[in-house]
Amino acid sequence: MYVTPGADYDRDTRYITTRITADGRDGWPVEPGRYRLVVSRACPWASRAVIVRRLLGLEDALSMGVCGPTHDERSWTFDLDPGGVDPVLGIPRIRDAYLRRDPEYPRGITVPAIVDVPSGMVVTNDFAQMTLDLETEWTAYHRAGAPDLYPDALRDEIDEVAQRVYTEVNNGVYRCGFAGSQRSYERAYERLFAGLDWLSERLADRRYLVGDTITEADVRLFTTLVRFDAVYHGHFKCNRSKLTEMPVLWAYARDLFQTPGFGDTVDFVHVKQHYYEVHRDINPSGVVPRGPLLAGWLTPHGREALGGRPFGDGTPPGPVRPEERVPAGHGAAGDEAGE
Structure with missing residues (x-):
């Protein structure tokens, strides 16, 4: 994000909108252990997913990788992990998972993102829909006593x-x-x-x-x-x-x-x-x-x-x-x- 002289700020909202659903209608079915939520605790959009995952008790079903608080023009990095590599995805930058999905990926490299571990590809970075799907599509893996955040x-x-x-x-x-x-x-x-x-x-x-x-x-x-x-x-x-x-x-x-x-x-x-x-x-x-x-x-x-x-x-x-x-x-x- 940069200041454009003379202009209003205009957020780029072109996200990867593939959804992970119980019925797998987009080709990505809910499966415990298959996906990894990648976040940075610095980012307010990622923090939504961190909070919802914890409230619903999805830790066993959806692992979490945490990027460091800073990034360069290319990507958020896993500099908090030993060797600067995510231990599950085996990559140093979340950008690598975006390029695995689309080698010519033209938009912003953002968190939160959910990555399909077997293929190493980003499934979605649509942060607004992501938490709603955790609340409504992942119910089979909610903890006992999980609140209904979207009644x-x-x-x-x-x-x-x-x-x-x-x-x-x-x-x-x-x-x-x-x-x-x-x-x-x-x-x-x-x-x-x-x-x-x-x-x-x-x-x-x-x-x-x-x-x-x-x-x-x-x-x-x-x-x-x-x-x-x-x-x-x-x-x-x-x-x-x-x-x-x-x-x-x-x-x-x-x-x-x-x-x-x-x-x-x-x-x-x-x-x-x-x-x-x-x-x-x-x-x-x-x-x-x-x-x-x-x-x-x-x-x-x-x-x-x-x-x-x-x-x-x-x-x-x-x-x-x-x-x-x-x-x-x-x-x-x-x-x-x-x-």
């Missing part, structure tokens, strides 16, 4: 709210950060904070965005809110208010952060390294800021008073598996992350 009776409302969250907030911060002119930036800024004000009003008297349980809509909003003060407020000039200065959204975000499956997947060090080191057209020095202080994420939020049942008739996920834990010092209590 049939609420899907229309979830879709409507999630679409507004995407256009106004998830993508809105990028429209601010990559605006190519003052006029473009100011339009994006006003639109973003109008969206955040709408969300504040909606969440003032309800614990979650849709219904009385956590749904896909909450996952989609959380991944932007958790990055807001660490990167978007300063790096992307989204600076009317910090998240900590928006009382309803700050309490809502802390509520989710303290819910198993959310905060325990967040790596603030990777988040900051990615944005400040990779976006050199915005931050030419590559200097990564020390702050903000993060201890507030663990303070009481008081949202229980609004009622609601986080997991509905289900249960929280168990502890994070040792091999998938966020490194010590990278979470809300970590010195390296700013505390």
